[in-house]
Amino acid sequence: MNSHLPTEKQQKLKQLMVIFSILLITFVFTFLIAKPTRELSSFELDQQGQKVGSGPTEFRIYNHQVYVAVPSNGHYLIPEADLKTIRMLSDDIATRQIAVDQKHVYCGNMILNNLNPQTVRSIGDGYITDGQVSYYCSQITERNTELSVVKEVWQILLHHTGIGSKPQNYWYPHYQLETSQSPYQLTVQGTVSNGENTYFRGKLVEQANGHTMRYLPSYSGSSDRLRESSYYTADGTHVYYKNQSVPVQDHPQLMVFDFGGGIESEFLHDPKTQNFYYQTSPFSQKYSPYRLLNKDDEHAHDPLFLSQQGIYFFHRKEQKLQRTGDNPFSQKMTQLAPDVFHNGQDTYYLGLYDKYIRSGRGTKLCYRSTVLYRLKNAPVNRWQKIAEVKYGDGRWRAATIWKNGAQYYYFDEFGQGQGFKQAVYQIKDAYALRFILNPSRSSDDIRQYVRRGILLSPQADRLLQAKYDEKFCLSLFWSESE
Template structure:
């Protein structure tokens, strides 16, 4: 009797343990299983739409195809825009669609593409984004339940991603596109992605110059009209000035910054830095060996924490003397000491009762130790601008500019092998070098990380996500 009860208990425990995993596998394995088949259906022009088995489907990036039950396959057509922008919308004899969603009150017979992702029938006007995004209104548990119903054939596919749309206010004057993308105007008002930019003057609106990795082009995020400055549609608490400039440091998770040289203030998106610590000076303009943009201030080194959404002090500014010269985008020397930036991340291993995942990302300011005497002398540039070769005393060093995304975790390596040094220095002549060659030199011990000590750390901690199952 005891053995039978024991077997029953073990069976129940196994079912409880295995059932959630089976359910998860069942949901994942059935997700968009007909994608390839639908993808070979008949295309409606150069749009996101396909006709398959006498139904219309919309391709929503990150979520596959959605069947549009309301759409009429025979009368359905894409908008003839002649450009990539606009391919996310279509119409039939009854409706106009943004992705797989109906645009209310837009008359298909008179609807036309204005440009910059705007559509209008003369009375109603919509912004329909050319990029899909996560549906933030769909709760996690609702999505999970809808996936179960959809997988069982008892409900529609959950709208995890969508093409967002915004209805513009009615206007006595027709809307038209403004500048080159995202913007529209009725002559009196300006709109960014369908949202009004308060008091903006469309006649003088411009994109603020933006820098990224040494390249300068018009900003995608910051605008000015001669009087006011905007982040997207949100006004910023400063006046326009020709010297304003925006910038991004590498990718850094899409952190757009704006600096006002008049007072040294910095804005990340619409959020101003703390004025009490201004002026701010950007330390690192390139972002391949860093996970945070570092800003020197009169009382320390600061960074924007993307998790707390606050400006945080990393510590005293090790560059405060002002005597440091940039040898590479990540290596600096004042003649006596050499400092370098390094990106570091910590991952947790998956454990019973909890999942692994990203724990933290840091940008370290390190000081080179036991370096030979003598000045730094640049010996050459590695082909493809992978990095540079420098000499200090009788020692050669490789300063990398590719970063962890290319599996090269340090910005400075000591060259231990003369053949490796010759290979790097002659690469401009031979043009026979790849990123994998650099990795092989590191793995083979021909490039070695020199001795150093950490003097400052800017750290962003991430929440650990524990598994439900």
């Protein structure tokens, strides 16, 4: 018997590979010669389309068809929509993504099953009900996690050739609530309860008392006063991040720090235990208690947390606490100005260091970092505050001026949003000092100081760096150490 002859399984596999290759070549050829499906632009629909209803709406009628805007992926056709009866659910801006016709209720371009379009009404904040069935339809679009990468690629190819419809890679998230005899009522923003079940933005919050729910107070450096947290709530007993339980008991001293103002920028602080939480995760008890060094994001990408064991930051991409270096403030810390500190021996300040590389393909951001600098040649016992830098005819403060020996320093309070990436600058000379002390007409005048060389980076040591990568940059491996 010849062992080299192909087996029956090998022959079938070869046949399948041939068939697959033929189908692939046919599809690629069709894809290349087919006329791509032309997608209507948002400009065409907004300018030439007819709005559905007279109030806030994401729906347009164009060329006898109904379309809806789905931010992050343009407009979608709703082939099931009835032109004669299509209407908005209400004139409330919170329902601008919800439409109704004689047969269906639409959350964006998705049909909400089992709802009676004749009796459906808004509860508030995206919650709707027909008296029996209730839904939540988000006002903000999200990535459709139910659509796999393989399916999305396949649907893109079909749509390109005009064979299939546009892939639903973004949508308005929507959830059906548990059916109940007791009606759902809005308790706090984004939350409904019927006395048995409580939902936060459409998701069940287990064991929550919806009628005692409140948002925790939140501190943000962009505001002079506390506001409500975006995601942390409590009901007198439990604490929640979105709809997930946080392992801490509710009490009046709980505080949220919103660092950066992004979607996942909040940290919860429990003064009783001196611990912090990111989303639902407590910081490691191994290094507690913790103290927050910088509650504002003026000259930092991330908050830095002081412990007797070192300085830490929470790596939000890797979801873990990381040590960045020794804590120079373990015995004493005095704050001179926002993001400027001393420990009785040396002066420290915060700044940003973002690493870019440039090539023929453009500029790429490799990593971002928050740096704690130690100022050189500045004895702690010689600091004198001598003036404030003001603008707007002296109505607003932008910085303070300090003297140390014969040298003058500028302690910035504008922050990175105004182009100041570090908290401390050295004033160039006596002429520059006189120029700075004259009240400026606008914030634009202040921003020019660094560009014009009036303010300089002082001599300082980079003590520690809280860093996270944005993109992989191979050239960093053989470049000088940062």
